[in-house]
Amino acid sequence: MIHLENALFAWPDEEALINIRDFSVKEGEKVFLKGSSGSGKTTLLSLVAGIQTIQSGSLKVRGEELKNMKCHKRDRFRGDHMGYIFQQFNLLPWLSIEDNILAPVLFSPVKRKKEKGKHHNKVRELLDELSLDVDLRKKAGNLSIGQQQRVAVARALIGNPELIIADEPTSALDADRRKNFMNLLFSECEKRGATLLVVSHDRELATRFSRVVDLESINGGAYV
Amino acid sequence: MFKLALQSLINRKNVLILIYISLSLSVLLFLGVQRTREISRTSFSRTISGTDLIIGARTGQINLILYSVFHMGNAVNNISYNSYLELAGREEVAWSVPLSLGDSHKGFRVVGTTDDYFRFFTYGKKHPLTFDNGAEFQDLFDVVIGSAVAEELNYKVDDSVIINHGAGKVSLSSHDTLPFRISGILEPTGTPVDKSLFISLEGISAIHIGWERGMETRKVTREQALAVDLSPQSITSAYIGLKNRRTAFSFQRIVNNYPDEPLMAILPGAALYELWSLMGIAEKALTFISGAVVLIGLISLLSAQMAVLNQRRREMALLRSLGATPIRLFYFLFIESFIMTAAGCLSGVFLLYAVQIAVSKIFSSSGLYLDLTLPSPSEWILLIITLAAGLLTGLIPAIMTYRKSLTDGMSVRS
Ligand SMILES: Nc1ncnc2c1ncn2[C@@H]1O[C@H](COP(=O)(O)OP(=O)(O)O)[C@@H](O)[C@H]1O
Ligand SMILES: [Mg+2]
Numbered sequence: 001m002i003h004l005e006n007a008l009f010a011w012p013d014e015e016a017l018i019n020i021r022d023f024s025v026k027e028g029e030k031v032f033l034k035g036s037s038g039s040g041k042t043t044l045l046s047l048v049a050g051i052q053t054i055q056s057g058s059l060k061v062r063g064e065e066l067k068n069m070k071c072h073k074r075d076r077f078r079g080d081h082m083g084y085i086f087q088q089f090n091l092l093p094w095l096s097i098e099d100n101i102l103a104p105v106l107f108s109p110v111k112r113k114k115e116k117g118k119h120h121n122k123v124r125e126l127l128d129e130l131s132l133d134v135d136l137r138k139k140a141g142n143l144s145i146g147q148q149q150r151v152a153v154a155r156a157l158i159g160n161p162e163l164i165i166a167d168e169p170t171s172a173l174d175a176d177r178r179k180n181f182m183n184l185l186f187s188e189c190e191k192r193g194a195t196l197l198v199v200s201h202d203r204e205l206a207t208r209f210s211r212v213v214d215l216e217s218i219n220g221g222a223y224v
Numbered sequence: 225m226f227k228l229a230l231q232s233l234i235n236r237k238n239v240l241i242l243i244y245i246s247l248s249l250s251v252l253l254f255l256g257v258q259r260t261r262e263i264s265r266t267s268f269s270r271t272i273s274g275t276d277l278i279i280g281a282r283t284g285q286i287n288l289i290l291y292s293v294f295h296m297g298n299a300v301n302n303i304s305y306n307s308y309l310e311l312a313g314r315e316e317v318a319w320s321v322p323l324s325l326g327d328s329h330k331g332f333r334v335v336g337t338t339d340d341y342f343r344f345f346t347y348g349k350k351h352p353l354t355f356d357n358g359a360e361f362q363d364l365f366d367v368v369i370g371s372a373v374a375e376e377l378n379y380k381v382d383d384s385v386i387i388n389h390g391a392g393k394v395s396l397s398s399h400d401t402l403p404f405r406i407s408g409i410l411e412p413t414g415t416p417v418d419k420s421l422f423i424s425l426e427g428i429s430a431i432h433i434g435w436e437r438g439m440e441t442r443k444v445t446r447e448q449a450l451a452v453d454l455s456p457q458s459i460t461s462a463y464i465g466l467k468n469r470r471t472a473f474s475f476q477r478i479v480n481n482y483p484d485e486p487l488m489a490i491l492p493g494a495a496l497y498e499l500w501s502l503m504g505i506a507e508k509a510l511t512f513i514s515g516a517v518v519l520i521g522l523i524s525l526l527s528a529q530m531a532v533l534n535q536r537r538r539e540m541a542l543l544r545s546l547g548a549t550p551i552r553l554f555y556f557l558f559i560e561s562f563i564m565t566a567a568g569c570l571s572g573v574f575l576l577y578a579v580q581i582a583v584s585k586i587f588s589s590s591g592l593y594l595d596l597t598l599p600s601p602s603e604w605i606l607l608i609i610t611l612a613a614g615l616l617t618g619l620i621p622a623i624m625t626y627r628k629s630l631t632d633g634m635s636v637r638s
Contacts, residue, residue, distance in 0.1 A: 012631075042635040051544060051634055072549045079547015086545070086634070089538045094235030095228075107547040167634065 001027045001163060001195045002048055006057035009047055017043055018054070019220040023213070027162070030186060030196040032206040035215030041199040044215070045167050048197070049082060050074035062162065080110035083156025083194075085166040085185075090152035093141025098123055100140045101155045111159025119158065126154040130184060145172050146181070153185055157192065164189050166198045170205060178205060229559040232539075236532065243525050244568060250521040251572025251610060254514040255603055256579065261507050262600060268500060271415045272463075272492050274346035276472050279303070279311065279479050280461035282486035286502070289495040292323060292461040295333040295416050299325060302458035307484055312462065316475055319344045319465040324428045326460065329387050332373050334421045336428030336459070342368070344465055347415045357381050358408030364426050364450065366407035372418035374409045381406050387423065387431055402431055402449065426454040464489070518610055522617045525564055529557070529621040533628075540629045554626040561618020568614070569607055573599065 002025040009018040017040045025031050035041045046052045047059060053067040053074075060066070062081060066074060078084075083104070091100045101123050105112045115122055123136065130150045134143065140151065149169060156164050166185065170178040182198075182205045189196040198209075206212045233240055272293050280288045281301030290296045305322075312320035321344055324336030335341075339360045342353050358381040361368055367387070369379060379385065384403040404423060412418055430449040466472060472491060479489035540553050548556075599607065 046634040049545065049634065072551070075544070075547050075549040078545070084545035084634070086542070090542065092228075092232075092539060092542065094231055099231075104546050107543075 001025050001029070001062060002197070003060045004058070007047070007054045007059050008056045009043065009052065009054045011043070016055075018047065020044075020057075020218050021220065023218045025195060025197060027195055028193050029211060030189060030209050031198070032209040032212045033197065033199040033215055034201065034203055034206070034212060035199065035219075036201050039215050040219065041201075041215060042167055044219075045084075045165055045197075045199060049084060049165060050078050076108075079104065079108040081162050083158075083161045083164045085149070085152045085156050085164070085169045087168045088145065088148075088172040090155070091140035091143075091148050093139060095140055096137050097134060097140050097143070097151055098136040100151060101126065101158055104155060104159055104161075108159060111161065114159050122158060123154070126157060127151075129188065130154055146174070146177055149173060149181060150184070153188060157188055157194075160192055161194065163195045163197065166196070168200045168202075169198065170200070170202070178202070179207075183208065226559060229556055229563060232556075233560055233563060236528075239528050240564065243521070243528055244564060244571075246524055247521040247565065247568025247614075248571040248575060250514070250517040251569050251607075252575040252579070254518050254606060254610065255572060255576045255599075257510045257514040258603055258606060259576065259580070259600075261511070262602070264503075265500065267414055269496055270348040271496070272345075272347055274344075274350045274465065275463040275492055276466040276469055277464040277476060277479070277489045278461055278492055278495075279308075279464060279487055279489045282488045285488075285490045285495045286499055288461065288488065288490055289492065289499060291325060292463075293416065293492065295325065295335070295420055299460040301486075302460055303462075303487055304458050304485060305456045307482065307487065308459055308462055311479060311482070311487075312464070314475070314478075316466055316468065316471045317464055318467040321345060321463040322425060322456075322459040323461050323463070324425055324456065324459045327387055327428065327431065329373075329385060329421050330377060332370075332377075332419050332421055333416075334367075334387055334423060334428075336425045336456075337422055338425060341422060345417075345463065347413055347417065351413070353413065353417065354411045356409045356411045358406065361407050361422070361424055361427075363405070363407070364424060364430060364454070365402065365404045366423070367404040367427075368408045368410065368422040369406055370410050370418040370420045371412040373421060379406055379409070381409060385421075387421070387427075425456040425459065429454040429456055518613070521568065522565070522613055525561065525614070526617040526620060529561065529618070530624075533621055533624060536625065537628055537632060540625055541632055541634060544629055545634065550626050550629050553629050554622045557622040557625050558615070558618050561622070562615060565611055565614025565618070569610055573607070 002023075004020045004023045006022075007018060007020045008016050010016040033041065033044075043052070047054055047066075048061060050061070050066045050069070058065060061077075064077070066077075069077060092103070095103070098120075102119055105115060105119050112119070127134070127136075130153060132147060132150050132154075134147065140148065143151065149172070152169070156166075164185075169185065170181050173181055185198070186196070186208050198205075199215075203212070278288060278292050280292060281299060281303050283300050287297060287300075291299055308320075308322055311317070312322075319340060321337055321341045325333065327334040327336075342360045346352050356371060356374075358368075367385060373379065383406050385406060387402070387404055404427070410417060430452075433449055433452055464475070466475060476489040476491070479487050543553060543556070544550070
């Protein structure tokens with residue numbers, strides 16, 4: 001699903017932050033990537049998502065070399081095949097919960113096709129599975145952080161993308177909610193056979209993951 | 225994208241409503257100034273047409289046009305009736321209308337003239353005067369009134385009215401022994417004619433009997449007046465129509481060099497133009513100010529968009545994670561500004577018509593012409609300029625967001 005080889009990336013006027021000789025994630029695999037703060041986790045996810053491109057080497061997702069794609073193709077590719085969960089501020093506060101969850105369907109024809117026009121039912125199903133009992137028409141800004149993160153999972157899952165990426169999805173949650181949330185995220189991906197890539201500095205959350213990787217161990221970048 | 229932009233605008237409605245109001249009002253002001261300008265210019269230039277020359281005692285050309293056409297101010301001097309007859313009798317003259325000004329009725333000016341006035345005077349696109357009711361004066365004590373006079377004072381044909389000596393609104397000395405009968409009411413023209421009363425030159429003489437020393441020395445009755453020789457001695461000015469317009473300059477020279485008394489002749493078009501250009505400075509200043517107000521409205525829109533730019537970098541990162549291209553984010557912000565400016569322009573135009581309808585209801589009798597026309601070409605140009613300026617101001621935050629979203633990646637560090 002993801003394959004990096006001699007991938008090199010540096011922010012402007014900085015030394016190379018990402019320098020990964022060899023790292024891959026197989027289809028359906030659930031990988032937990034651990035790294036301390038500032039080690040380049042978010043940067044790596046930007047590269048995998050195709051927001052930024054590596055300066056040399058190879059980074060393939062679903063067998064496609066991202067840096068060879070045109071900009072808008074890459075954006076399209078991300079919209080079609082990935083679901084992304086941020087640390088926080090995952091939702092557009094001025095949109096309703098339903099519209100937030102359906103936003104990916106708006107941007108990606110592939111996801112739209114996969115939902116076969118039943119996306120409104122799907123929203124309800126997802127919220128049931130995530131045990132969120134809220135009024136769909138409510139503005140997303142009114143939800144608690146925990147609820148917002150769960151809505152973000154629903155949004156990432158809609159349209160059944162092959163790859164779910166989560167960037168420290170629990171760091172804004174209370175300690176006792178974190179495990180719960182990770183379990184939920186894990187089982188939802190499991191159920192759909194989606195590949196899951198989670199980055200976090202908190203190793204505690206990795207219990208159910210088949211593979212836990214230390215970013216430092218694969219990355220020879222400038223970070224020490 | 226349009227729906228998203230709209231939702232995002234609705235979310236910030238408190239600030240944006242204020243900006244929307246200021247945009248609407250500034251567009252209203254901008255267009256309003258423009259429209260008033262156009263209306264006053266046309267109503268100005270349509271006050272007199274078809275008259276080749278106006279003659280009067282020597283004075284400034286502005287002064288002469290003011291009192292002879294707009295019935296404002298006073299003549300410094302009269303011209304003798306004989307001089308008028310001699311000039312009007314020249315072979316190049318096709319028609320002439322004498323005017324004797326200086327009296328009033330309840331604040332409306334009284335014009336002494338001949339029935340040629342109703343035959344030859346034209347306004348606008350060479351429109352002759354027409355009667356709404358009744359006909360021109362026949363009798364010495366007949367009066368023809370303009371439409372605004374009739375409407376405001378609620379006069380009908382055959383009503384009798386008292387003509388004051390002097391131009392004041394409230395006059396202690398009225399010729400109340402000599403009532404005039406309304407013989408006709410003119411149709412509205414949108415010119416000073418609407419606010420005037422017309423009587424014969426002999427009628428003017430009649431109301432001045434007993435006033436030879438500048439104050440009332442005796443009262444006269446109708447019978448006494450009829451017994452006196454009322455043939456006019458002097459008039460204030462005269463409209464002249466020539467057989468051939470090309471003789472206007474030579475005729476003007478003859479009048480200006482008239483040996484018996486100091487006279488002058490003016491070309492109404494040139495005088496109107498000079499009068500208009502006097503007002504042109506104020507008019508330009510107004511246009512400039514109203515343009516500046518529009519600019520201020522747009523700047524407040526810009527600052528509102530800039531203020532939330534940083535906060536919105538998160539939204540932009542989010543939209544990018546969903547597959548939005550940077551170009552789409554650019555459109556997103558651009559459409560927002562467009563919606564705001566377009567809404568401002570639209571309601572500005574709407575308000576303009578609302579104000580115009582209200583104003584024309586209030587001033588319907590004042591002879592002010594307020595046609596409800598579609599926006600004129602120059603108004604369209606102003607609207608398009610405003611819209612374009614709005615789009616340009618929308619470009620700035622849009623471009624900034626576009627560039628930020630390229631460099632931000634998935635981490636928004638504020
Ligand atoms: N948008 C950016 N522009 C420039 N430099 C950046 C940007 N984002 C991150 N960096 C650099 O990359 C480093 C690592 O950041 P990041 O990938 O967010 O780490 P992590 O997510 O592991 O905390 C930062 O210290 C910073 O120097
Ligand atoms: Mg990070």
